[in-house]
Amino acid sequence: MGPGPGTGRTTGRSAGGDLGAAFGASNGASTGADSEAGADVGGGADARTGAAAGYRPRGTLRVLVELRRQWRRRRTQLVFALIALLPLVLVAAFEIGGQDPARSAVTYADLAVTSGPNFVVFTLYLAGSLLLPVVVALFFGDAVASEASWSSLKYLLAIPVPRLRLLRQKAVTAALLSLLALGLLPVVALIAGVIWYGPGDATSPAGDAVPFGRSVVMLAVAVGYTVVQLAWVGALALWLSVTVDAPLGAVGGAALASVLSQILDQITALGSFRDLLPTHHAWAWIGLFATDADVTGMADGLLVSLVYALVFGVLAAYRFSRKDITT
Structure with a gap:
């Protein structure tokens, strides 16, 4: 699963695991959306808010994903x-x-x-x-x-x-x-x-x-x-x-x-x-x-x-x- 922009991969499980598993990480227009986290982030940007096209705040950091992350x-x-x-x-x-x-x-x-x-x-x-x-x-x-x-x-x-x-x-x-x-x-x-x-x-x-x-x-x-x-x-x-x-x-x-x-x-x-x-x-x-x-x-x-x-x-x-x- 691809890392978020500028983050790389967090070191070890003690650092909370791969952040990309907990939320939809966008790496510009090329990476697309992380389906597990449910954040639909694509290329381009909203002219009014500056957010990536298709970005939905309610799709980030879903409870079930965070629950699995904490359980591990x-x-x-x-x-x-x-x-x-x-x-x-x-x-x-x-x-x-x-x-x-x-x-x-x-x-x-x-x-x-x-x-x-x-x-x-x-x-x-x-x-x-x-x-x-x-x-x-x-x-x-x-x-x-x-x-x-x-x-x-x-x-x-x-x-x-x-x-x-x-x-x-x-x-x-x-x-x-x-x-x-x-x-x-x-x-x-x-x-x-x-x-x-x-x-x-x-x-x-x-x-x-x-x-x-x-x-x-x-x-x-x-x-x-x-x-x-x-x-x-x-x-x-x-x-x-x-x-x-x-x-x-x-x-x-x-x-x-x-x-x-x-x-x-x-x-x-x-x-x-x-x-x-x-x-x-x-x-x-x-x-x-x-x-x-x-x-x-x-x-x-x-x-x-x-x-x-x-x-x-x-x-x-x-x-x-x-x-x-x-x-």
Whole structure:
């Protein structure tokens, strides 16, 4: 596949692969259009805009092409492999560790080995504090900053891919990868839990029990809530990604913000101000497994998270639309 004008071929897969595979690259009138990226760029130019004849902004950087491009990265494959392995590691830990007979209080860790749904609840509860926010921050924080660090961002925009379209396509791709990753964890956990501990009711430490069929539906709702609730992490990471130009800084900054919010949420002296923290309602989905399911906390959590996501998303778009990408 021919390289874009003046770009050559980016070195190695670590530099994001061949840019021509991600978008329609034009090399004057002779190269024509790259059909995979869908940018129909031919020879000649539009007298009014100066763009190549047949150039369509909506045909550049298609989501499926960008998704395939990101999936081929070792980073993405490693993340999914680790997520798939986590439930198996937990099963092995329970088999090796056993139970503590001296402990009288019943916890989610104790209930995890009683049924498949309980094992999924414990896995989500455990991963929700750090692993899941880091995964979301990784996909969003790396979206634009990696292109800037590889010096390929200016070539993407010179194709030209409109700035806001590039940001949107990157965000949609990161959201799809996050959704797949966050959905993979409970699926593997449920399969492993049913095999090792059998199907059964989902029970809470308070003694509430939810039948297996209904518990699977509630788990799907819990995962959906978690995905939307973590939208603020993705939006923050995206804003940092277009600001700092360093993938590690963007990912680490968003993950650190999540940890800091959880720490502040433990300070009871803050009172009602804790309700404004984006992580205050992160585990509100636990209420789904009570006899009388309470979704009030989930509604509040979604509202707070979406407000933060909207603010950070607008900041990301504003910053990127005015960003100097020549250096």
